[in-house]
Amino acid sequence: MNPIVELRQVGKVYVSARDGATVEALAGIDFGIRRGEFLTIVGPSGCGKSTLLSLIAGFNAPTSGEVSFEGRPVTAPGPERGVMFQDYALFPWRTVTGNIEFGPQARGLDDATARERVRVLIDMVGLRGFEHRYPHELSGGMRQRCALARMLANDPTMWLMDEPLAAVDLQTRIILQDEILRMWGDDDTSGHRARPTVVFVTHGIDEAVLLADRVLVLGRRPGRIKEVVDVALPRPRAAMRNSPDVAHLTARVWDLIHDEAAQAITDESR
């Protein structure tokens, strides 16, 4: 089967608007994302993880190479590629319901259909009773659930998630990991339901291994593919949080990026 997303020799150079200085964020990325897989991306800070995600989302164009989605070059964002941002990016002037409704409204769905969709999603992410709250009245975990529901409201075939759980506490993160897995279809081993394709950028190596079918390990700037680690562990994964297999793979991925991560720290302080 063709990959849903293809990255061909993708490079990205940022030019500073102030002094014209250039930063090479990504170089020579050649990779195909399989339909329905849960792909996580890890790497030392500043390795271009988020840049890669925003190229797939269509917020930026690559400086070299090509990014294609379903066989067509990506030129702009689209509702079939849902995005979840690190710091939520919820609309502060919209309530929980209003935020989730945004996608259906933008796509011109009629009110009744949109409302029913929102109602289902609010139940699914456990925000019943908070529908009329504004984002600033929600806890971090609830905001993240709202952002998840907002992304799901468009039924995207791809979920592009940029460190979605970086800003919540550890317990909340574990609960949300389980929920993301469940909504993706972690416990559906029948293979009848088509799972969405997930690209999940994270700093957490254990999280990356636990959730993923494959872990894409990027090297230090300019970000290149260092290794692709297959996580050939059975699903559902939610039950495997403490399994030695997960711990073993986590240690392996950590070995891959340890030196680079240490180097990145000294680079940054220079």
Place this chain on the structure above:
Amino acid sequence: MNAQRLGRGARVALPLAVALALCVVWEVAVRVTKSHGLVPAPSGIVAAGWTLIASGIIVDAMSGSLERVLIGFAIGGALGIPVGLAIGSVPALDRMFRPVLDGLRSIAPIAWIPMAILWLGVRGDAALFVVAYGAAFPFIVNASLAARWVDRRLIAAARALGANRWMILRAVLLPGAMPMIFTGARIALAFAWASIVAAELAIGIKIAGQGRSVAGIGQLMVETLYVKRDVDALVFYMLVIGIVSFVIDIGLRRVQRRVLPWSAG
């Protein structure tokens, strides 16, 4: 005594007691020095206030001034918000018009009064011009900042959710700019209220000389100064001007909390 241990009653009562004590000292000082008439006294201010309220003079003057403030404020907003949003979101427009606008902004609204009187006459249009002029700039400044500072991530989120340009403008840029425009409105209204008093004071001299009926609080003050020489009434007007601007600001904040409940104004 620990300030935090003060009860709710004491927190209100103490400042009131201080104010009251100051008034008593003031009253006694004026009476001992027999300077009442040149120096206002609290008792005189209360008496003057009572007369002015009972006769309806203060209400007439205030409603005249307030009407002009609100019309001028509305004109300032109608001109300032679109101009501000335009220069805030289009860098080329900003480069073209900002120097001119900054130059105009540096001219105190009051300095336009002679010109305004020449063009528009003393009946009130001149004051209205000054008020609208003064109110327009806070709207321009804040609306342009609001347009420039709209969170790019929110625009990205809207695009990823399938929003077209029109929806981004209507559902992201405009609501995102509202809190700062509201802050601009509060500054504009404070400017407008300050300008109207100044404008009416300046224009008022002429009106008072012609013995015409009083049009606003500024004219009333001029008349009180030159014709009646009533210092107690003057202080009463000052108090009313302060109270009105305070009430207006509280009112606008209430409106903001009502209209934009998500922005902790």
